[in-house]
Amino acid sequence: MPYALRPSELAFLLSLDDRAEQQELYAAAYEVKLRHTGNLVSLRGLIEMGNVCAKNCFYCGIRSGNKKVERFQLSLDEIENMALTAYRNNYGSVVLQAGEIESEARTEFVEEALRRIMKLSDGKLGVTLSLGEQTKSVYRRWREAGARRYLLRIESSTEAFYKMLHPSSHSYRRRRRCLELLRELDYQVGSGVMVGLPGQTVGQLVHDIRFFRSADLDMIGMGPYLPHPDTPLGRDIAFTPEYRAKQLASGLKMIAVTRLYLHDVNIASTTALQALAPGGREAGLLAGANVIMPNITDAGHRKNYNLYVNKPDADNDLLIENITAAGERINWGESGDSAHYFSRRLPR
Ligand code: 5AD
Ligand code: SF4
Numbered sequence: 248m249p250y251a252l253r254p255s256e257l258a259f260l261l262s263l264d265d266r267a268e269q270q271e272l273y274a275a276a277y278e279v280k281l282r283h284t285g286n287l288v289s290l291r292g293l294i295e296m297g298n299v300c301a302k303n304c305f306y307c308g309i310r311s312g313n314k315k316v317e318r319f320q321l322s323l324d325e326i327e328n329m330a331l332t333a334y335r336n337n338y339g340s341v342v343l344q345a346g347e348i349e350s351e352a353r354t355e356f357v358e359e360a361l362r363r364i365m366k367l368s369d370g371k372l373g374v375t376l377s378l379g380e381q382t383k384s385v386y387r388r389w390r391e392a393g394a395r396r397y398l399l400r401i402e403s404s405t406e407a408f409y410k411m412l413h414p415s416s417h418s419y420r421r422r423r424r425c426l427e428l429l430r431e432l433d434y435q436v437g438s439g440v441m442v443g444l445p446g447q448t449v450g451q452l453v454h455d456i457r458f459f460r461s462a463d464l465d466m467i468g469m470g471p472y473l474p475h476p477d478t479p480l481g482r483d484i485a486f487t488p489e490y491r492a493k494q495l496a497s498g499l500k501m502i503a504v505t506r507l508y509l510h511d512v513n514i515a516s517t518t519a520l521q522a523l524a525p526g527g528r529e530a531g532l533l534a535g536a537n538v539i540m541p542n543i544t545d546a547g548h549r550k551n552y553n554l555y556v557n558k559p560d561a562d563n564d565l566l567i568e569n570i571t572a573a574g575e576r577i578n579w580g581e582s583g584d585s586a587h588y589f590s591r592r593l594p595r
Pocket of ligand 2: 300301302303304307308309310311345346347379554
C-alpha cells in the first residue's frame with residue numbers, strides 16, 4: 248500500500264497560508280501528476296445546452312427562483328454543430344451540461360443528441376454528461392446511447408452542510424445514490440465540491456477528499472465558490488480583491504491536496520478559477536489538475552449561463568497557447584479517459 252496522508256496532514260496542507268509554502272504544495276502535487284498522467288492536458292469542449300433548472304440551490308445563479316435569468320435551450324442542430332466543431336478541432340471529447348430536468352422529453356432529447364454525436368464522430372468523440380440527478384433507467388438509456396462519463400458534484404460530502412446549501416426538497420441521500428447508480432452502469436464517475444463556501448470548515452474539506460477516495464471516483468471537478476448577487480447565499484458577500492485571492496488559493500490547495508491523496512484520477516481545472524484571476528486555470532494545471540473544459544457554447548447563449556458572476560469570456564486559442572507556455576502538452580484527439588477507471592476495473 249502506498250503511503251496515504253492522514254486526516255491531520257490533509258488538514259495541515261489545506262490550511263497553509265504562506266505563499267511560499269503554498270507554492271511548495273502545488274509543486275509537490277504537480278510532481279505526482281507528472282508521474283501518473285504526464286504533462287498531458289485533456290480537453291473537453293463544454294456545451295451548455297440550456298439553463299432551465301428545476302432545482303433551487305442557494306448558491307447558484309440559474310436556480311429556478313432567480314427570475315432575472317433569461318432562460319434558453321439549444322436545439323439539437325446547434326448541439327450537433329458545436330460537437331462537430333469540437334471534433335474537427337481535435338478536442339477528443341465534449342461535455343453536455345444543463346440545468347436539471349427530469350422528464351421523458353428531456354431523456355429523449357439527450358438520447359438523440361448522443362446518437363447524433365456518435366454518428367458524426369464514428370463513436371470516437373468521448374461524451375460526458377452533467378445533467379443532474381436522474382433515475383437508473385434514464386442513466387442507462389444515456390449510457391446505451393453513447394455517454395461514457397458523468398459528472399455529478401456532491402457539492403459537500405457533509406450531509407448537514409449539504410442541507411444548509413439546498414432547499415429541504417433536495418436530497419443528499421439521493422445524490423449519493425445517483426453516484427452509486429452511475430458506477431453500477433459502468434460510467435466513469437466524476438464528482439466534486441465547491442471550495443470556500445460561507446461556513447465551510449477545513450474539517451469538511453478533509454471529509455470531502457476522503458469521500459472522493461471512499462466513493463472510488465474516477466474524475467474530480469472542484470472549484471472555488473463565487474458569490475452570485477441574485478442568490479440567498481451570495482447576496483451579502485463583498486467580492487473584494489482580498490476575498491478573490493483567498494478563494495483562488497483555497498481552490499488551488501484543494502486541487503493539490505486531492506492530487507497528493509488520489510494520484511491517478513482525472514482532476515479538472517475549472518472555469519471558476521479563471522473567474523478569479525487571469526491564468527487561474529493554468530495555475531490549476533500546475534497545482535495538479537490534468538483536464539481543462541474550454542467553453543465551446545456560442546457566445547450568444549453563454550451570457551445566460553451564469554452560475555456565478557464574472558464568468559470569463561472564452562478565448563480558447565489564447566487558453567491553448569497559455570497551457571503550452573506553462574510547459575504542458577495538449578492530448579489532442581484523445582478522449583483522455585481516467586487512468587483510475589481502468590485500474591479499478593482490474594481484478595484485485
Ligand atoms: N460558485 C461556484 N460554483 C458554482 N456552481 C454553482 N453555483 C456556483 C457558484 N456560485 C457549481 C456547482 C455545480 C456546478 C455545475 O457549478 O458545483 O455542480
Ligand atoms: Fe440547478 Fe445545478 Fe444550479 Fe443547482 S447548481 S440550481 S441543480 S444548475
